[in-house]
Amino acid sequence: MSIGDLNRLRWFQLVAEECSFTRAAARLGVAQSTLSHSIKQLESQMGIRLLTRTTRNVAPTAAGVRLLQTLSPRLTEIDEEIAALSAFRDKPSGSIRLTLSDHALDRVVWPKLKAVLRDYPDINVELILDSTFRNIVEEGFDAGVRLGESVEKDMIAVRIGPDWRLIAVAAPAYLAVRGTPMHPKELVGHACINMRHESAGGLYAWEFEKDGQELRVRVAGQLAFNNSYAMIDAAVSGYGIAYVPHDIVEREMASGALVQMLDDWSPFFDGYFLYYPSRRQNLPAFKVIVDALRLRDGQKS
Template sequence: MARGQFNDLLWFLAVAEERSFTRAAAKLGIAQSTLSHTIKRLEAQMGIRLLTRTTRSVAPTEAGERLRLTLAPRVEEIEAEIASLTEFRDKPAGTVRITLSDHALQGYVWPRLQPVLIDYPDIKLELNIDNGFRNIVEDGFDAGIRLGESVEKDMIAVRIGPDWRLVAVASPAYLETHPVPLHPQELIRHNCINHRHLKAGSLYAWEFARNGQDLRVRVDGQLAFTSSNAIMDAALSGYGIAYIPEDMVLDHIATGDLIQLLDDWSPFFSGYYIYYPSRRQNLPAFRVIVDALRYSGV
């Protein structure tokens, strides 16, 4: 394969991942017309249509998606090997991309990584806020941060925080006009603030447990968000009952701005882990990030 065709494949990969000639051209630092011409030439050379183009979107064809899935991990391996050469530098360098929830970012990740940026100015961080589940390999991330129970078995996982739980809360104003629920099933008669998983598109079914009994309740209400912060703000404003990480609302419970409900039904989850493919662990910049996040508690 000619060297020029290899570059064409890299450009195709950028378009297939971005689903846009405009964004791919900006990412590559080239003119959109040049990129479009290159992809047409590649398709002509291969005799296969790789992309389906409409006035509003670009998507890989079946053949194009197969090519994308073939190229992406190999290109990632090459980039990882090149990045590993930073071991020969005085300080770790390179970009580390992590997908995580807003709760994980604010409570466990950002406070610990701020000093890293000061101590290692050649390390760049890209933190993608997504409360759903992502395939970090296919989506081009170095790592993801999720609850331990959600981590895929073929990944290396390092705990970054203690076990925690969700708690049901509502404002005093809401409870003045609505009865206090004494059992999770009573939530179906309340205005509850839902949490939608962005990637899966589904609403989170609230999980409860007591005395060995597990219970999942699909609640309803006027509002649904993809952000824990937005859910908390809506609860504080009296729009309904929220089911939210306990550490986010402890201060509001202490001041009386929120009332905790169904306390004995709120189970603990297995805490956050940073997870990643094995080949990432040898990159100097990535090791710095993992070590900074590693949980040292009991």
């Protein structure tokens, strides 16, 4: 097999995984026309159609699915072996892709990474913000960041952040008109700012706990976001009650722009963990990232 054939196979894999020539071309840094022509050459060479193309979607054919299932683990092995060769260089190098939430990026991951990445100019890091639970193996990520309770059992998990909790907050002007709920069940009668979790099947049901009693409340309101910071801004603007991480709303509470309620019902969750398949742990560049993010005794973040 020539180098050109291998590249076309890699490009096919990316298009099939992204289900989009546009997104795949953006990730590869090539023109969409170049990518499309390369896939057509591969299909012509093999004598079979690998992808079905419509104006709205791209999907692998049955033959394409079979090729992808055969191809992906082998290309992954090749990439990992090539990356492992960087151990023979003076400094670790390579590309690391992580999937994580906006809150995890802002409060845990980026503050730690920006302190060390200047020392490793040959390590490239791609951080993809997403509120869904991605399959990091199938989607080509080296690792993901989730709360401890959500990590799959077959993954290696490294704690990178302390426990934290969600708290209910609203603007004083809103509470002056609508009143302050004293029990989570009273939220049903209020305008609430929802959080959408696509992987959880829709809008997040607010979780509360007190004295061993657990409650999940499905709230309603005019607005729903998949970004905690947008929820805070909406709450400050008086659109209702938001349920957001306590550590990103401290400034608004200190200034009086937001008021907390239901404090005794707001439980702590397991902090963030970096999770990844075992085969990643021996890559030098990945070791640098894990060591930078690891939560050590005495650290608060």
